[in-house]
Amino acid sequence: xxxxxxxxxxxxxxxxxxxxxxxxxxxxxxxxxxxxxxxxxxxxxxxxxxxxxxxxxxxxxxxxxxxxxxxxxxxxxxxxxxxxxxxxxxxxxxxxxxxxxxxxxxxxxxxxxxxxxxxxxxxxxxxxxxxxxxxxxxxxxxxxxxxxxxxxxxxxxxxxxxxxxxxxxxxxxxxxxxxxxxxxxxxxxxxxxxxxxxxxxxxxxxxxxxxxxxxxxxxxxxxxxxxxx
Amino acid sequence: xxxxxxxxxxxxxxxxxxxxxxxxxxxxxxxxxxxxxxxxxxxxxxxxxxxxxxxxxxxxxxxxxxxxxxxxxxxxxxxxxxxxxxxxxxxxxxxxxxxxxxxxxxxxxxxxxxxxxxxxxxxxxxxxxxxxxxxxxxxxxxxxxxxxxxxxxxxxxxxxxxxxxxxxxxxxxxxxxxxxxxxxxxxxxxxxxxxxxxxxxxxxxxxxxxxxxxxxxxxxxxxxxxxxxxxxxxxxxxxxxxxxxxxxxxxxxxxxxxxxxxxxxxxxxxxxxxxxxxxxxxxxxxxxxxxxxxxxxxxxxxxxxxxxxxxxxxxxxxxxxxxxxxxxxxxxxxxx
Numbered sequence: 001x002x003x004x005x006x007x008x009x010x011x012x013x014x015x016x017x018x019x020x021x022x023x024x025x026x027x028x029x030x031x032x033x034x035x036x037x038x039x040x041x042x043x044x045x046x047x048x049x050x051x052x053x054x055x056x057x058x059x060x061x062x063x064x065x066x067x068x069x070x071x072x073x074x075x076x077x078x079x080x081x082x083x084x085x086x087x088x089x090x091x092x093x094x095x096x097x098x099x100x101x102x103x104x105x106x107x108x109x110x111x112x113x114x115x116x117x118x119x120x121x122x123x124x125x126x127x128x129x130x131x132x133x134x135x136x137x138x139x140x141x142x143x144x145x146x147x148x149x150x151x152x153x154x155x156x157x158x159x160x161x162x163x164x165x166x167x168x169x170x171x172x173x174x175x176x177x178x179x180x181x182x183x184x185x186x187x188x189x190x191x192x193x194x195x196x197x198x199x200x201x202x203x204x205x206x207x208x209x210x211x212x213x214x215x216x217x218x219x220x221x222x223x224x225x226x227x228x229x
Numbered sequence: 230x231x232x233x234x235x236x237x238x239x240x241x242x243x244x245x246x247x248x249x250x251x252x253x254x255x256x257x258x259x260x261x262x263x264x265x266x267x268x269x270x271x272x273x274x275x276x277x278x279x280x281x282x283x284x285x286x287x288x289x290x291x292x293x294x295x296x297x298x299x300x301x302x303x304x305x306x307x308x309x310x311x312x313x314x315x316x317x318x319x320x321x322x323x324x325x326x327x328x329x330x331x332x333x334x335x336x337x338x339x340x341x342x343x344x345x346x347x348x349x350x351x352x353x354x355x356x357x358x359x360x361x362x363x364x365x366x367x368x369x370x371x372x373x374x375x376x377x378x379x380x381x382x383x384x385x386x387x388x389x390x391x392x393x394x395x396x397x398x399x400x401x402x403x404x405x406x407x408x409x410x411x412x413x414x415x416x417x418x419x420x421x422x423x424x425x426x427x428x429x430x431x432x433x434x435x436x437x438x439x440x441x442x443x444x445x446x447x448x449x450x451x452x453x454x455x456x457x458x459x460x461x462x463x464x465x466x467x468x469x470x471x472x473x474x475x476x477x478x479x480x481x482x483x484x485x486x487x488x489x490x491x492x493x494x495x496x497x498x499x500x501x502x503x504x505x506x507x508x509x510x511x512x513x514x515x516x517x518x519x520x521x522x523x524x525x526x527x528x529x530x531x532x533x534x535x536x537x538x539x540x541x542x543x544x545x546x547x548x549x550x551x552x553x554x555x556x557x558x559x560x561x562x563x564x565x
Contacts, residue, residue, distance in 0.1 A: 018480065220552075
């Protein structure tokens with residue numbers, strides 16, 4: 001319990017961001033700046049469901065953040081896991097979210113380079129049997145120097161299936177196409193380039209085809225587009 | 230374009246699925262009439278496209294006449310005729326399109342194609358006053374979280390398989406509730422207490438309901454659970470996934486309005502949940518009024534009028550229906 005009160009003692013927390021899943025607070029953990037990611041109770045969920053979701057995602061995320069590192073994908077360090085509070089204490093990663101980066105006036109080359117690297121990292125996760133499960137541009141952080149950092153593995157899981165890999169990439173493509181209209185095409189291409197570089201041509205083609213198939217399952221995709229899939 | 234004392238009136242025809250609806254609206258956003266007849270499949274069955282189209286074809290003269298009469302307008306006063314060009318069931322769409330073409334050709338006014346889902350969104354925006362909402366559209370045909378950007382409604386999240394309306398309807402049918410069974414499932418659910426463990430699937434910003442349906446139907450067939458508890462658990466599980474998708478979109482896009490529309494928007498439990506999501510992100514919550522949540526002529530007439538004012542029209546030769554027509558492929562020239 002000592003460590004619990006240790007965490008509890010640092011409650012001078014500043015709300016950084018109200019996410020969909022959790023609130024992020026900025027604080028300090030044993031002298032280092034830290035992010036307290038607290039999965040708060042959602043009033044819209046019935047109690048039983050709410051607890052189940054919060055608990056399983058918290059524990060899961062801690063594990064996956066570590067496994068991603070083993071796969072060669074930078075993620076924040078996990079300082080502490082607090083079951084009762086459904087809270088993770090994480091290393092604070094300074095930088096710009098990919099989402100904000102893309103909304104700024106960036107050069108095409110710069111965008112391509114980042115997306116290429118993003119593709120490499122996704123490839124690494126997949127090659128190690130990991131699925132991120134929530135690949136969106138607000139879950140990728142660009143520190144001022146160095147490499148991209150992946151955060152938010154709450155929906156992540158283990159799988160080697162082409163279907164799950166395809167869904168992972170499909171989600172990211174959807175975000176580019178619904179929100180980053182200007183860069184969508186370039187980003188998707190560069191991500192896939194990076195992905196291909198890591199997993200190899202044959203596997204990349206398989207996942208790409210599956211992704212197109214998943215896309216075609218969406219509502220009211222016209223027959224012409226289905227044939228391409 | 231005919232202008233009658235400065236008044237622009239559009240007649241809209243809805244016929245994507247079980248509803249044949251006709252409505253007249255004017256350019257001040259007044260719904261002058263909104264008439265419909267709804268095809269009801271036998272208990273335990275879904276919509277049979279041919280039967281439904283036959284129903285529409287028989288209903289059409291009556292409904293058109295009634296819509297004109299209630300609005301107090303003559304056909305000559307119409308400025309445009311709009312129709313639901315898609316997406317939907319082919320035979321049903323063709324029936325509505327045929328009526329619309331005949332009217333437009335006879336009256337010599339523009340024929341305006343309308344996307345059914347855009348209709349749900351625009352009518353809800355008209356009735357609630359929402360201006361730039363994150364929209365959750367839930368019906369038998371759609372389960373989509375969408376927002377407007379760059380001239381189109383962009384799909385931020387959606388179902389990866391069946392829709393929410395579909396889920397509730399098919400489960401209800403299996404339980405021998407009358408179809409469309411959303412309201413019956415809701416009534417049963419309100420008496421449920423015990424949460425049965427069913428798969429809750431959230432894939433990033435998307436949801437997936439087919440596994441949930443299979444699991445729920447399996448539990449139903451196995452027996453041992455109260456139907457009330459199953460309906461309750463089905464709703465809670467499905468709505469929780471959707472509420473999370475909506476919340477993700479709200480947090481990501483930082484919109485200040487959340488709009489709920491479509492047939493399933495009439496569900497009180499879903500309304501409560503999404504209202505709580507909106508409150509948590511300090512967004513204003515809007516929900517389409519119940520009488521305009523389901524399919525109706527007004528959604529087509531109003532959207533048709535907005536499109537008509539921007540000069541959108543289609544020649545009869547090119548007015549083929551589009552049973553598959555994605556929301557994010559439709560240009561929306563009247564929104565900025």
